[in-house]
Amino acid sequence: MKIVIEKPLDGEEEQVIVKCHNINPELLDLLNSLKAQNILLIAYASGEIHRIPPADVLYIETVDNKTFLYCAHNIYESKQKLYELEEFNLRDFMRVSKSAILNLSKVKSLVPSMSGKIEAVLVNGERVIISRFYVGALKKNLGI
């Protein structure tokens, strides 16, 4: 595939133009990840509204029907449901249990747990359970 980068004219908006014969799943993934680059997650903490880049989020979890975004230093509450956040197809994010979405880029290591589960040790030392149900998807995601 040929990659062409052109400088836009003065005042012209930056854009990505895809010229293709047909849209295959790989191209669709690429387009989704390009779209996801611009997404900012809206969340709340201490009565303030925050716009959080997904790359800053370690994991997203639902507790008592409330959705929380866990960052390195703060926890934010999101008004969106877990499945709604999942629909953004955020790059590096994947569902790892019924109640959690994990940012794979923030995983330091994976360790086995009992009953076929895997524990993800995050860069800040926190641990997130990857349920047996999602281990297959994780293997697929990482190309095993």
Place this chain on the structure above:
Amino acid sequence: MDKKEIIKEIMESFFVIFTVAIIVNGIIAYIGDVGTLPIRFVFDILLLSFFSSLAGLVLYSKREMKRGEMIFRYVLHFIIISAIALGFATYMQWVNWQTPSTVIAFAIVVIAIYITTHAVVFIQMIYLTGELNKKLKERYKN
């Protein structure tokens, strides 16, 4: 987990149970100086392994299980496995209920196989997480 994955895991568990059962019985036969085991014994173990691996179906659920439910299913699984093994052993006349020592010895073998099988699964998980960590490092090396 889809049907294909479940069948794959049941097959894997069948071969693990069969191998472990043959090894454990071989060791016991060697230590106990039983002598030779008839070829029929291998087919009996094959049949026992098949039914025992089918019992693994109780561990699968279409939805994600909570810790309590998982523990309950493991206990249920062990009970079913024990019932299958003891029923089979009685039918094959491997144990004699008039002599409790044979039943106890057989129960110990079942427990040993159960623990070994789960240890094998845990070792497989260690191997799998090793592979996943490698892939994770490759993807995020920068």
